[in-house]
Amino acid sequence: MEEDVRLQFEDSEKRYAALEKRFDDVKWYFGGAASFFTLWFAVLTVVSNSNLNSQKDDLRDFKTTLRADLGKIDLPPDIELVGLDRSALNGQRVSADLTTENDGSTRMHIAIVLRNKGDGTTGPMFVKLYSNDPIQLDDISTDEPKFKYEGLITPKNLEPPSFQGSYQLSTFMTFPCTVRTPPRRVRTQPRIKVFFGKGRVTQADVSLVLGASAK
Secondary structure, eight states: OHHHHHHHHHHHHHHHHHHHHHHHHHHHHHHHHHHHHHHHHHHHHHHHHHHHHHHHHHHHHHHHHHHHHHHHOOOOOOEEEEOTTSSBOTTOEEEEEEEEOTTSOEEEEEEEEEEEOSSSOOOSOEEEEEEOTTEEESEEOSSOTTOSEEEEEOGGGSSSSOOOSSEEEEEEEEEEEEESSOGGGOEEOOEEEEEETTTEEEEEEOEEEETSOOO
16 A cells, blocks of 8 residues: 555656656747747847938938939020010010211110020020111121021120029110111011020010111
């Protein structure tokens, strides 16, 4: 009887020891797994933060580059030729005054308005006036086959030679010329062209009245 009790007691001790070992194994497993996931989460957090910081740096660099590129963009000018009545010059009657210089040469003076509808500065402007007889300008027309003569005003002879965007001003243009008919009888239709910006051109055909007001 005592031997049976001793054997049962030893068997219980073995089962308890085995159960305790299994419990320790389970604790180690969950403890190790928890440590692993904690370490994995920490590594993931570091990597994510690093990627986020890198992306922030890339975005900051992109914004800086974009601002620099925008600063290099040339905003285009857009000149419109306007009469002194502030309406479009094309087709208007325009008066021109003739003056005789001390050397006997004749100069024709025309006043118009230049309106820059664009956002960019016009850059140096060149103005050409094209005509036919009886108004003879300094040169033979080089780019307008409908007209026989042309006169040129370079930027250094314009005041101002350029102006900013969203602005308008009146300009007084002077062209050396020869008039073969008494001024009061002259009715001609010249063309005014303004070259500006990077290859931009605007023009207007007018009815020119010499020595009289255009009404």
